[in-house]
Amino acid sequence: MSRADALRPDFSLWHLIAVELRRLRQLHRLSGAALAVILDCDRSTVARYESGDVQLPIARARILDREWGMPGFFENLVKHAKNAQDLDWWETFKEYERRATLIKTYEPSLIPGLLQREAYARAVFTASRRMDADEAVAERLARQEILTRRDPCKLMAILDTAAVLRVFGDVDVMRDQLSYLLEVFDRPNVYLRVTSDRLIGYGGVGGGFTVMQTPTGDLGFANYGTTAHMSLDPADIQEQAIRYDQIGMFSLTIEASRAFVAKTLDSLS
Numbered sequence: 001m002s003r004a005d006a007l008r009p010d011f012s013l014w015h016l017i018a019v020e021l022r023r024l025r026q027l028h029r030l031s032g033a034a035l036a037v038i039l040d041c042d043r044s045t046v047a048r049y050e051s052g053d054v055q056l057p058i059a060r061a062r063i064l065d066r067e068w069g070m071p072g073f074f075e076n077l078v079k080h081a082k083n084a085q086d087l088d089w090w091e092t093f094k095e096y097e098r099r100a101t102l103i104k105t106y107e108p109s110l111i112p113g114l115l116q117r118e119a120y121a122r123a124v125f126t127a128s129r130r131m132d133a134d135e136a137v138a139e140r141l142a143r144q145e146i147l148t149r150r151d152p153c154k155l156m157a158i159l160d161t162a163a164v165l166r167v168f169g170d171v172d173v174m175r176d177q178l179s180y181l182l183e184v185f186d187r188p189n190v191y192l193r194v195t196s197d198r199l200i201g202y203g204g205v206g207g208g209f210t211v212m213q214t215p216t217g218d219l220g221f222a223n224y225g226t227t228a229h230m231s232l233d234p235a236d237i238q239e240q241a242i243r244y245d246q247i248g249m250f251s252l253t254i255e256a257s258r259a260f261v262a263k264t265l266d267s268l269s
Helices: 013-027 032-039 043-051 058-067 073-083 089-099 118-127 133-147 161-165 171-184 234-250 254-267
Strands: 102-107 154-159 190-194 209-214 217-224 227-231
Touching: 013 043, 013 073, 032 043, 032 058, 058 073, 089 133, 089 209, 089 217, 089 227, 102 234, 118 133, 118 171, 154 161, 154 234, 161 254, 171 190, 171 254, 190 254, 209 234, 217 234
Parallel strands: 102 154, 154 190
Antiparallel strands: 102 209, 209 217, 217 227
């Protein structure tokens, strides 16, 4: 089954846009290449719009509305999709994560989920009063397989100083977690940095975010307080990538970050 055939327009507005784009292209008896000429893009981009791997930009939505005599149809769908939270956003996030070749993430509050130990993850879910803590922990640990598979994903993670210093669980839990981070520094596919060895301000500080690169398209995910936003829009993803680089400019080197984690671990003895 192709990715286009696996779309769920009943759950996702972006999937609905992809399905409608494909349906209307076929209705107008246009090839993907012919539609690419209309949209001033290449054939592969049209295929990625129709598979849902890339979000249709509003400028091209307007071109479709004008070309097919449907004023506001795709434009309004795109506007609503940008403001909506898909019901299946978590499944979409995990799917992109499984296919990712590179993940860049900034975490201001916690050790990133892909690097959490079982006891630490359980303490985090317990603190947030998750009723399904056991299932959540099992799922989180299973997701970490992408870092150890035969062709492992590369992970570039920047942790705020507070994420390293903040204690979840007891001292033994934190010692186990920080010891694991020191092991992670030696992995060839993981690049771990800490913003500073002190609690100071820096450019780009704010909610956490993640950028994933996959062979078929990229995804951006950002946390804003108690809300989250997921996007396939290249402009949104580029903005997050720039912010990652901005934070990286103020962060410690990998070796200095390792030393800070080791120092923090020693302070727990």
